[in-house]
Amino acid sequence: MAKVYSPLNLKPMKKILVATEKPFAAVAAEGIKKVFAEAGYEVVMLEKYTETADFLKAVADVDGLIIRSDNVSAEVVNAAQNLKIVVRAGAGYDNIDLDACTQKGVVAMNTPGQNSNAVAELAIGLMLYNIRKRFDGSSGTELRDKKIGIHAYGNVGRYVAAIAKGFGMNVYAHDPFVKKEDIEKDGVTPVFSVSELYKTCQYISLHIPANDKTKKSINYELLKSMPKGGTLVNTARKEVIDEEGLLKVMQERTDFCYLSDLAPDCKDEMLEKYAGRVVFTAKKMGAQTSEANINAGLAAARQIVKFFEKGDKTFQVN
Ligand code: 3PG
Numbered sequence: 001m002a003k004v005y006s007p008l009n010l011k012p013m014k015k016i017l018v019a020t021e022k023p024f025a026a027v028a029a030e031g032i033k034k035v036f037a038e039a040g041y042e043v044v045m046l047e048k049y050t051e052t053a054d055f056l057k058a059v060a061d062v063d064g065l066i067i068r069s070d071n072v073s074a075e076v077v078n079a080a081q082n083l084k085i086v087v088r089a090g091a092g093y094d095n096i097d098l099d100a101c102t103q104k105g106v107v108a109m110n111t112p113g114q115n116s117n118a119v120a121e122l123a124i125g126l127m128l129y130n131i132r133k134r135f136d137g138s139s140g141t142e143l144r145d146k147k148i149g150i151h152a153y154g155n156v157g158r159y160v161a162a163i164a165k166g167f168g169m170n171v172y173a174h175d176p177f178v179k180k181e182d183i184e185k186d187g188v189t190p191v192f193s194v195s196e197l198y199k200t201c202q203y204i205s206l207h208i209p210a211n212d213k214t215k216k217s218i219n220y221e222l223l224k225s226m227p228k229g230g231t232l233v234n235t236a237r238k239e240v241i242d243e244e245g246l247l248k249v250m251q252e253r254t255d256f257c258y259l260s261d262l263a264p265d266c267k268d269e270m271l272e273k274y275a276g277r278v279v280f281t282a283k284k285m286g287a288q289t290s291e292a293n294i295n296a297g298l299a300a301a302r303q304i305v306k307f308f309e310k311g312d313k314t315f316q317v318n
Contacts, residue, residue: 016062021048022288023047024068028294055070060079062082065083067095074100078104085109085304089297090110091112092210094210111299115295118289120156123156126235144168148164149173149198151206152209153175153188170189174197210236218242223246230256233260241264243264243265247270257277258270261284261286
């Protein structure tokens with residue numbers, strides 16, 4: 001296809017694809033278009049697509065790509081002949097085939113921290129919704145004075161800790177990559193092992209990424225060890241849960257609750273057998289706020305412009 005030249009500087013115009021099966025809020029999409037218009041780039045929006053074929057076609061001639069949880073497989077990377085950069089507007093990049101990107105010389109980035117508050121607010125919201133009996137008018141319980149364990153003290157974990165403290169909860173955290181002092185200075189108690197965290201806290205809020213080490217790591221033993229009223233809140237990834245173990249605990253413990261933004265494979269079985277102890281969102285929506293979309297979407301657009309104009313590779317993950 002013939003290259004289009006920018007009227008601003010007569011350099012070949014960069015073409016950027018924003019491929020979002022779950023679209024950004026309109027205000028964020030407009031902001032992204034504005035960032036690229038100011039840079040003299042062409043932008044193409046592919047929203048709510050249902051077929052991978054549409055993604056493969058749209059990516060064929062673009063220089064840059066913005067995605068959310070969209071799957072950037074090796075097939076996508078290989079179909080994108082001009083691609084130099086893909087930015088995941090969000091934190092987790094387990095949906096990008098990093099090896100395929102590296103092999104093709106494509107830089108992959110994320111936008112850490114930009115949507116974290118939205119996810120944290122949802123985690124607390126799920127807890128409130130559950131303990132106040134889905135707002136059905138019956139008597140519930142309170143968060144005050146209860147123990148919450150933050151499993152991974154990154155951007156989202158820190159926001160959850162701050163909000164939980166506001167609710168008067170006792171906050172604990174486990175994260176082998178964060179210094180004890182950095183956890184303590186937030187008024188949070190560091191816990192040195194995962195098993196200790198689960199044994200100690202009635203509530204666990206999960207914020208670990210999905211990778212070879214963490215997949216299925218939240219297992220029967222951990223969940224079984226949680227105190228009375230044990231409640232696992234998952235706004236991270238479904239793959240980190242050992243679903244067999246979770247089902248076993250749900251069966252053995254009538255007090256145990258599972259609240260998740262990521263529908264498990266065993267969703268139908270759980271809803272059928274344990275209604276009242278499970279909450280699932282209609283669709284992954286932790287980061288689905290205008291603010292988070294604006295923060296992450298605009299950050300992604302600006303990172304792409306900086307990469308092309310200045311060679312800036314901050315936030316590269318491959
Ligand atoms: C993330 O990794 O940033 C979150 O899981 C949000 O994902 P989303 O952009 O698909 O909502």
